[in-house]
Structures are given as structure tokens and as C-alpha cells.
Amino acid sequence: xxxxxxxxxxxxxxxxxxxxxxxxxxxxxxxxxxxxxxxxxxxxxxxxxxxxxxxxxxxxxxxxxxxxxxxxxxxxxxxxxxxxxxxxxxxxxxxxxxxxxxxxxxxxxxxxxxxxxxxxxxxxxxxxxxxxxxxxxxxxxxxxxxxxxxxxxxxxxxxxxxxxxxxxxxxxxxxxxxxxxxxxxxxxxxxxxxxxxxxxxxxxxxxxxxxxxxxxxxxxxxxxxxxxxxxxxxxxxxxxxxxxxxxxxxxxxxxxxxxxxxxx
Numbered sequence: 043x044x045x046x047x048x049x050x051x052x053x054x055x056x057x058x059x060x061x062x063x064x065x066x067x068x069x070x071x072x073x074x075x076x077x078x079x080x081x082x083x084x085x086x087x088x089x090x091x092x093x094x095x096x097x098x099x100x101x102x103x104x105x106x107x108x109x110x111x112x113x114x115x116x117x118x119x120x121x122x123x124x125x126x127x128x129x130x131x132x133x134x135x136x137x138x139x140x141x142x143x144x145x146x147x148x149x150x151x152x153x154x155x156x157x158x159x160x161x162x163x164x165x166x167x168x169x170x171x172x173x174x175x176x177x178x179x180x181x182x183x184x185x186x187x188x189x190x191x192x193x194x195x196x197x198x199x200x201x202x203x204x205x206x207x208x209x210x211x212x213x214x215x216x217x218x219x220x221x222x223x224x225x226x227x228x229x230x231x232x233x234x235x236x237x238x239x240x241x242x243x244x245x246x247x248x249x250x251x252x253x254x255x256x257x258x259x260x261x262x263x264x265x266x267x268x269x270x271x272x273x274x275x276x277x278x279x280x281x282x283x284x285x286x287x288x289x290x291x292x293x294x295x296x297x298x299x300x301x302x303x304x305x306x
Contacts, residue, residue, distance in 0.1 A: 047077040048099075049084070054092035054247040054306075055240065056085060063100020069158050071111030075136045082139040090306040092247035092254065094143065095239045096166055097150035103175065106157030112184070129189050133158060137191040140165040142262070144255045146246050150239035151175040151226065156214075157184075161192035164199055167258065170242065171217040171226040172235045179205075183212040198265055200225050250288035250304055 046067075048059040058081055060067035060074070069075065085091050098104055115125055140147065140162070149166035157180045163169050179196060181188050188196075188209065197205040200223045208215070217229045230238045246254060256279045264272050283289055288304055295302040 045077065046072055046074045047081055049081055051088075051091070054090060054251075055095065055243045056081075056091050056093075057095045057097070057236075057240075060096075060098040060104055063098070063102065065108070066102035066105035066154060067098045067100070067159070068105055068108040068111075069133060069136070069162065070106075071108035075132050078136050079139055082143055085143060085145065089251075091145055092251050093145055093243040094147045095150055095236070095243055096147055096162075097236065097239070098152050100153070101174075102154040102156075102159070103149075103151045104156070104159030104162055105154055106159040106161075106180075109184070112186075133190045137161070137165055137195075141191075141195075144258065145251075146243075146254065146258055148239050148243050148246075150235050151177075151217075152232070152235055156180055157188075158190050158192075161188060161190050161195060164192065164195040168242065169220075169226040170235065170239050171220055171229045172232040173217055173229055174232045175217045175220070175226075175229075176214050177208075177216075177220050177225060178212060178214040179208040180212040180214075182210065248302075250286075250292055250302075251306070252286050252288045253283055256283060 046060060046062055048057075048061050050057045050059070058078075062068065062072065065072075085094060114120065146168065147166040149163040149169045151163055151169055151171045153172065153174055154176055155163050156176075156178045160177050160179055163177075179188065179192060181192075187193070193209065196209065199205075200208075204223050207213070215223070217226065220226045221229050228238070260272065260276060260279060263275060267275070291304055292302050
């Protein structure tokens with residue numbers, strides 16, 4: 043079986059491509075989670091990486107959980123404690139790993155983002171959709187719940203009422219409705235999806251790497267922090283930032299009217 047996740051790097055941008063199109067790029071019943079965790083560690087260890095693009099091969103971004111794998115859970119040898127363990131040591135590790143990745147992640151949603159596939163897109167910082175993309179928080183259609191953190195992620199992106207509507211109905215929405223609901227930042231022609239994602243990632247990668255990483259951390263902390271707590275953390279991060287080579291280079295480049303050149 044071919045590797046699930048293709049890892050490609052061009053300059054400062056890594057592209058991760060889910061590559062089981064014949065199965066609609068599922069996140070269970072294969073090596074997906076393990077390969078994602080290896081890729082996340084690799085990115086953390088490579089200071090040259092400044093942005094990541096996540097996309098899928100074929101007509102789907104990711105169909106989420108593999109239903110044939112779900113059927114296995116009805117067998118007598120699989121009990122509820124086993125299932126709990128599988129979630130905690132499986133898909134939930136992917137949620138924490140991708141959500142906490144230091145560099146920004148752009149989801150280039152090329153097609154179906156269903157169930158855990160939608161939640162995977164929500165683990166990213168920014169979502170760009172092909173005009174062919176569709177989205178569904180469809181767990182209730184299968185009599186289960188979003189076990190991968192979708193109940194935490196989705197309301198913070200589109201608001202509680204709309205997240206509840208998607209989660210309770212399991213309805214499918216198209217790219218234009220996803221745009222209207224702020225689930226995605228933009229919708230682009232299908233053939234321009236990766237070019238648009240790369241253009242955005244390049245604009246991110248052009249900035250001071252240290253500042254981008256700390257800005258992402260602040261935004262993540264802001265999702266659960268009080269204002270006074272976040273202001274204190276901001277003061278600490280700013281004190282660190284003012285003494286970095288990134289900041290010095292940016293100031294000198296501005297004063298000398300030349301392009302910046304940030305070190306890895």
C-alpha cells in the first residue's frame with residue numbers, strides 16, 4: 043500500500059498531501075495518524091519550514107472515518123475501553139499535534155471534507171476551498187459524535203448556532219455556504235486551488251519566522267485565555283521578540299529601504 047501522506051518541501055513551504063484517493067483519504071483504518079504525527083515532528087525539527095499546506099489527492103479532501111473500520115467495533119473482542127483507548131492514542135493525538143503545530147497551516151480543501159475530514163480542516167489555521175468542495179459534520183448520521191475535537195473546534199470558527207446546525211443535522215454545505223459562514227477564507231476555481239494556497243503560504247513565509255510562530259501561539263492561547271492573561275503573555279513574547287535577529291533585520295531593512303532577508 044502506498045504511503046498515505048506525501049511530504050514535499052519547496053523553499054520554506056511544506057505541502058502535505060493525503061494520498062489514498064480510491065478510499066477518499068480516510069483518517070482511520072490505515073496509517074494516516076501515524077504518518078501525520080511523523081510529519082508534524084519533522085516540521086517541528088526543521089527550522090527552515092515557515093508554512094504548511096494540507097490537501098488531498100483525488101475528488102476528496104478527506105471522508106473522515108472509514109466505515110468498514112467502524113463495523114469492526116461491533117465484534118465481541120472490541121470493548122468500549124478499547125475504543126476509548128484507540129481515540130485517545132489515535133485521532134486525538136492528530137488533533138493536538140496539528141492544532142499545536144508552531145507554523146501556520148493552510149488547508150487547501152479540494153473536495154469532500156466530511157466528518158473527521160471537516161474537523162481536520164478545522165485543526166488548520168486557514169481554509170481555502172475549491173469551488174467543488176463540500177463540508178459536513180456528519181457524525182450523527184452514523185449514530186456517533188465528533189470524537190476528534192470537532193465540538194470544540196467548529197463553534198470557535200463559525201459560531202455556536204451554525205456549528206450546532208451542522209452538528210445536529212449532519213447536513214452537507216457547499217463551498218459558497220462555507221464562505222458565507224466563515225468556515226473558509228475564500229473559494230477559488232478548482233484548478234487554481236494549490237496555486238492560491240501556495241501564494242498565501244508564500245506571503246506568510248516572507249515574514250519574520252519567529253514573529254509568525256509566536257503570533258500563532260498567541261492566537262491559540264487567546265481561544266481559552268482571559269484578556270489580562272493574554273496581555274501578560276503578549277508582553278513576555280514581545281520582550282523576547284524585540285531582542286531577536288528577525289526584528290533587527292526588519293528594522294534595518296526598513297531604514298535602509300531594502301528587502302528583508304530573514305535567516306532560517
